[in-house]
Amino acid sequence: MPTKRALLIGAVETTRIAFEAIARHPAWDIAALVTLDPALAARHSDFVDLGPAARREGCPIIHVDNINREEALAAIRDAGADMAFVMGWSQICGAAFRALFPDRVVGYHPAALPRLRGRAAIPWTILQQEPITAGTLFWIDEGTDTGDIVDQQFFHVAPDETAASLYAKHMQALAVMLDRTLERMAAGEMPRMAQDKDCATWAARRTPTDGLIDWRQPAGDVLRLIRATGHPYPGAFTRSNGADLVIWSATSSDMGGRHAALPGQVVARSADGFTILCGQRTAIDVTQWGGPEKPPKLHAILGE
Structure with a gap:
């Protein structure tokens, strides 16, 4: 041959x-x-x-x-x-x-x-x-x-x-x-x-800016964006205290219906991560992120 x-x-x-x-x-x-x-x-x-x-x-x-x-x-x-x-x-x-x-x-x-x-x-x-x-x-x-x-x-x-x-x-x-x-x-x-x-x-073509999270969306849609844009791609991100905060990994949280807060607001913090309220009174637990070393402050509103 x-x-x-x-x-x-x-x-x-x-x-x-x-x-x-x-x-x-x-x-x-x-x-x-x-x-x-x-x-x-x-x-x-x-x-x-x-x-x-x-x-x-x-x-x-x-x-x-x-x-x-x-x-x-x-x-x-x-x-x-x-x-x-x-x-x-x-x-x-x-x-x-x-x-x-x-x-x-x-x-x-x-x-x-x-x-x-x-x-x-x-x-x-x-x-x-x-x-x-x-x-x-x-x-x-x-x-x-x-x-x-x-x-x-x-x-x-x-x-x-x-x-x-x-x-x-x-x-x-x-x-x-x-x-x-x-x-x-x-x-x-x-x-x-x-x-x-x-x-x-x-x-259609996607750019890094397409990873911007809209916290008014329900948690399922936010999590889907996080999963779709993670490594080896640039990641889903939001703004925190004037800097980009990239969310690499997160899970659904049961805390959404238990907090009176705004979409994008941090409603809980722990040593391992933090919880963010999303649309329709849903929430996500962030477990891995990049950018700021420390989690955003409690009650901070992300994306602003």
Whole structure:
């Protein structure tokens, strides 16, 4: 079986999973790793420096900030790859890039395409209360997450799912899919299943400011936002004494109906955390936070 040469593009944990899968498959070599210079790590909240792993494998590294620039395209062309795998890269693959690998660019999307095409699929999966999702390998075309499906791995979304736990499930799904997909492609198969456009939904871009907590919302909605925007993302936050207070972990509290207070007001404190009143006379117990070292004062109103 002739060896196939893969170009891998990305700079996050998804890329690491793909790098390891390609590197361990006997029928595949990594022609080059296209990634961000570590100096640009801030572009991804979940950035992974794959330089050390690439050097251990003797894999050429191409540092780019935009794969669609002419100098990047020239370096990619010179790598001599048979196929491209775009795993964890935030830019659209332009026509000039795709022309280097006609119908041979595979991407990964952390949702059950055609559901949640677009950005921030993991947070939106939790916010939309999707009961089942999937990781999807697909052929990248001129659209956004619209190409034919290569493979999908479905799994349930737990009622208390966090961004971190869902992210981990996606990494497991990706590893499983890549092992079987690389094997199929090495044997000459190129799986393609058209997406059902009538079932498509779209996920909008999210920014760190979308994690701002509205304390007028009931506790369930506040907790969902906390779970959806936590690690490896910037987190849900509020204002406390002029500073951002990021809430990383919280649970539902039974104290809401027992306090006359305003939404966002701290109604209890302990050595381990504090309780905040939410809308509809509900409340949450905050157990892990970032920013101010000490819990906010009793009866402080957060968000102001």
